Amino acid sequence: MEKSKTGRERILVCISASPTNVDVIRRAVVLSNAMHAELIALYVENSETHDEAQAKAVHDHLGLAERSGALLTTVYGDDPATAIAQYARVSGITKIVLGKSPGRRSLFSPKETLMSRLNELAPNVEIIIVPNQLTADPTRFSLSRFLNRERFSATDLAKTALILAVCTGMGFVFKGVGLAITNVVLVYILGVMAVSLLTTGYLYSLLSSLLSVLVFNFFFTEPYLSLRSSPDYFATFAVMFAVALLSSSLTSRIKAQSIQTANKAYQTEVLLSTSQLLQKAEDREAILAVLQNQLSRLLEHSVLLYPMNGDGLGEPVLHEIDQDGGFEGIDVQWERAISEWVAQNAVHAGRTTRTFSEARCLYMAIRSGRKVWAVVGIRADNAPPIDEYRKNLMISILDEGALALEKDHMTREKQRVEESARQEALRANLLRSISHDLRTPLTSISGNAALLMENMGRLDEAHRQELYTSIYDDAIWLNGLVENLLMITRTENGTIALHLQAELVTEAVEEALRHLDRNASRRHISTAIEDDLLMVRMDAALIVQVLINLLNNAVKYTPDGAHIVIGARRAGEMAHIWVEDDGQGVPEGDENKVFDMFYTGVKRSPDSRRGIGLGLALCKSIVQAHGGEIRVENLRPHGARFVFTLPIAEVIEDEQ
Amino acid sequence: MSNKPMILVVEDDAAVRNLMAATLDTQGYPYHLARNGSEALMEVTTHQPAVMLLDLGLPDMDGVDIIRKVRGWTTMPIIVISARSEDADKVGALDAGADDYLTKPFSVDEMLARLRVALRRVHADQQAQGGESPVYENGGLRIDYAAGCAYMAGNEIHLTPIEYKLLCLLARNTGKVLTHNYILKEIWGSYTASDVGSLRVFMAMLRKKLQSDGGAQPYIQTHIGIGYRMLRIDRPPEETQ
Structure with a gap:
């Protein structure tokens, strides 16, 4: 293997x-x-x-x-x-x-x-x-060991005697009716089987086999009421004894096996239900809760559990049941010290063990190899001791729990590594895009400025104005890019710290409208906000950025004279806020892709600078961080509508 | 030299400093330049400028500290300059006593507009010297403090007690951006998170009442994430923000 x-x-x-x-x-x-x-x-x-x-x-x-x-x-x-x-x-x-x-x-x-x-x-x-x-x-x-192992019991002896007496009675009845003597032999064999089924140990089976032969000899063979008998019967006696002994032995085994099967079934059931529950458990806390519950159910003892937090023990989780009085009156500090010892040494300690046996609880480490995941304490001082069978089951459950915890740990570790690899890839991609996309407007700015400096006198007014405008536009575009990048650093490293406050949607929209591209003046922008007092919980700076990005996006992908509408309405617990235009809409099938980073639409000619596909990706992460959703839908006959949701903030309007 | 008030520009970046100086030159404002916090404090004491334009990211001193020091002995308007993604800095500077803020990158038009707002405040303060006037007038808005009534273009505006209090607070600080925290403290005494929402609602109601009676010109400006400001409205309205 x-x-x-x-x-x-x-x-x-x-x-x-x-x-x-x-x-x-x-x-x-x-x-x-x-x-x-x-x-x-x-x-x-x-x-x-x-x-x-x-x-x-x-x-x-x-x-x-x-x-x-x-x-x-x-x-x-x-x-x-x-x-x-x-x-x-x-x-x-x-x-x-x-x-x-x-x-x-x-x-x-x-x-x-x-x-x-x-x-x-x-x-x-x-x-x-x-x-x-x-x-x-x-x-x-x-023989000595065999006899040593057998215990004499008056009831078992009485049972044996009674069963033999009944068999003898039946023998007489058979004989009186005139049935063949062989039937009586079978009755005795039946009797011996009954004895081995109803008594404990081989001794009674042996005894009844022997006795049945003797009694049969005494009552049913000629000469009657005498142990002497004709040699014809010796074969019968021998076979009868052998059959009786064999069948009793088999019966004993069947009995033993049925007990074992029952135990095994119970064990399988407990372990199966434990592993099913463990599989359903989604995180470490859930796994520990399952273990605690199953142990408490199995043992009928109160169970406490210390999860490991880094190198030390965390706060204990108690699962108390009435039968043993829970954990009342326990010296917490001292018992905790034992748990810590158990965690460090990864062995059992406390009550019923050799170490700290004066403790109130039995402490066991849930571990795989030397790595301890948690320490369980089982109240063991005022209840009958846990029998071997349950103890073994308990250890199986703990082992299984340790496996589940290890698996959970590995999964999370793997996720963490994958996540950081993903972040790393994203960062590298971002850097590559930025360095390329920053150079284009910077080249244009410096080139246009140089042109103006060197050829001031030779350029006519209109031409100069064109160059000035180009410099200004590129600078504004760069600023927008930097603004988005700053927001991305806030959202993408996973530690987005939202400054959530109740804000009026109208105010956020007004603020966004103040920061639009110069080209926006060539579109018809209007608002359709259902309720002036619609208020949502938001980080104002981030949501304003979302609106700016959506508006600039609409401006960018629509021709001059297009209509853009910003709307908002309440829908239950959430506010729906949308930006819609009557442009070409989003390419069929790209509805979800538009929110991917570096998506910039299909037809991107090498020299058209339409952005680097950060804006909508940023919108998505900001909206999701607020607990909302963002999606895009195409309008009929043409146009696109970007809708996002934010949780509504309820305000108590009271004037004192 | 003109008799225009003197402006102090505190900015460590040479390019931006030159841009601001050139802009002030074109408008005929006399100005002094300071490259860091200690120079700024020196200039304020020796030349007593009418308005200070203060960049928050100075190499030697925290801009908020400069505001606190200056506010110890002068009510001169201070306009702070910072980047958009640093709302917390702006709020901190406003709470420390700054009047207004400019967000980088700003246009020169915007800078001049803010400067005019600040200078109008200086002018109004000088006129109002010798005690608080019992009546406040700003464009079509008139508040009769004694009667506890507000009028827009001669018609009384029906305000709830809190709305009236808010209006008075803004009116007394016309031209100055008041932060949410400041307003909450002044009106409610103390505040909890839920009051921030209430403030938004009261402000929205108040703005609506002023607007519906007074045309398109907004009297109260919203600075999302920061606070509110009452604008001084001249007749006829000359520029909007």
């Missing part, structure tokens, strides 16, 4: 109850440190019941792995090889460290070793075997 996304090795070490496991974990830690790899400790839980010594051994081994910096994970499955291989495939494991032959052997599972099965199931993962120093293999079946 290829390396994980981060490019680092990921080493998996399998946790078991075996005393040799300590050695295996240590080797794995050494290996991971040497390779700077991420270490994951995996424990495969199955339906077998454990005695206390085993449970403690597993707990100790998990603790050891965690203290050594491993990430703990538990999966469920009766077949460790499949479970390990599946996990390794899903989480991009590159190496698996195993103790020698910890494979489970029983009557009904294949006799292959764990190693060879893993080799088969996950062929791309490197498997490292740690040699076994101890000779005793504690996983091998032994």
Whole structure:
């Protein structure tokens, strides 16, 4: 399997109850440190019941792995090889460290070793075997361990006796009716299956198998009421015992598997709903809220959460439930110090752990690798302790949350980089355009001025006037360009600081009309503002610039004598403001493109200077910064209408 | 020499300074030039000009500081010069006591017009010396302070109390641009953001009432983003802004 996304090795070490496991974990830690790899400790839980010594051994081994910096994970499955291989495939494991032959052997599972099965199931993962120093293999079946594991219970014993009694009763009924004796054998087998279904442990199945043979012998074979019987029946007894034992064993397995399936289904459901919610979450806050909610629901504890802000902890977010009294009466400062410790060391601490176990909450870092995204605190002092099963689910949820947070972080990082690249490209483009477009009018100004200086006497009045006008026009054009550029620097670097104030639309329009091109006097410009007191929230300087640009644009693209109308009206919460002309209109299909930077219309001959396509792009960013929209529509029979919207400012007119 | 009042031009850029000097020459105004803040202060004390044209971007001193220093002892009109994208600077200068502003690039006609407005104010102030007149007259507009009434071309204008207060404030500062903040402080005492909107509405109403009774000539000029100004109207109207 290829390396994980981060490019680092990921080493998996399998946790078991075996005393040799300590050695295996240590080797794995050494290996991971040497390779700077991420270490994951995996424990495969199955339906077998454990005695206390085993449970403690597993707990100790998990603790050891965690203290050594491993990430703990538990999966469920009766077949460790499949479970390990599946996990390794899903989480991009590159190496698996195993103790020698910890494979489970029983009557009904294949006799292959764990190693060879893993080799088969996950062929791309490197498997490292740690040699076994101890000779005793504690996983091998032994009678003392078996008996040790079974618990005697009076009710189970009573159930067994009752079921056998019922079977015997039915046997008599069958015999009385005159049915064949073989039917009675089947009744007993049925009874043994019932016993294994209703009691816990193999002992009762074994016991009932044995007893049923004896009772059958006693009551139903000749000579009756005696354990002696003719040799003909020995085969029957043997087969009956074997069938009873086998079927009881199978029943026990079915029972165990159904419990396991239920657990697995619950786990899948919780994890699935978590990952669905996480996928829907749009930002870091939402992801953290989902995690907090899911944890609180799963554990039925109050959960608090400290998001990381840079290098320190942010303000805690509380999710309190009534059952454990929320976070009342908690020494906030002190508990926060523990959270900070957790954030720095990226390990668990607080209640139910070895570090700061006097704390009220259990603190865990939501992390991927060494990077901590947040710290969760779970109130754990006045509620029953969290069982292993829930704990594992909780860790899965935290892991998934960490993945979601990492993904979110990467996405935002990528967006930032893309954005800055885009800005950079824009800036370079802008500079190129400007340096070209500034030179043209400057050449004209300096050339015309030189002409006037050197040929003063030889030029007639009309010719001189023409040169003066040209200089003046170019200077005014340059000023307009500079004005737009200044506004662009205010809007395009993302930190547009609007000085929003309620302003009358009429006043903004009047101001804009004062700054029009000289050519504007050759158009008929009128206003059609519905309400003199229409007031919107705007940055006056910016919106006046928008109006100037739209008006100059209309002047630029219409012939002399054209009509230009500035209008405004209220439409609900927004004011619609428009500039319309009866010129040629916008080329079909270019309605959206006109607002792109450097768009300058289709027919641009090399020597016509119509602007560098900044004006409308600027209008768009200004209007959008105000929370409005801008669009253009063609009019019939001809003409264009630029409309933009701005939020209306409501004014309370009161005279005291 | 003519008996026209003397103008002080404070501008660090030689080209613009020459342009302004040439313009003043063509109109026959006597003038003094200053290249920086310290020269300007010196000129103000030694020559006591009638009007100062002050560029806000001086190399040695903040223009607003110069206005504050000068305002300590003279009411001489000050016209500040700055770029359009620096509204905040203009408002700051007006609040510090400047009367008017010119936006770069400006035309010479515009400069001369502003200068005339300022000089008319000097003239009116000189006439009004010896106490506030009980009656204000400006073109067709007449305010009888004692009666608390305003008339346009002889007809009474019906004003609400706030509109009347606004009109009086503008009238007392005819020719001077009053910033929104200044007006709000004078009329309402203190102000909140919502009052800015109200001010726009009252001003619009007041302008409408003056205009509907007095023809095309606007008495109150709006300077969007900055403030308002009452213009001195001569009869017959000679120039518009």
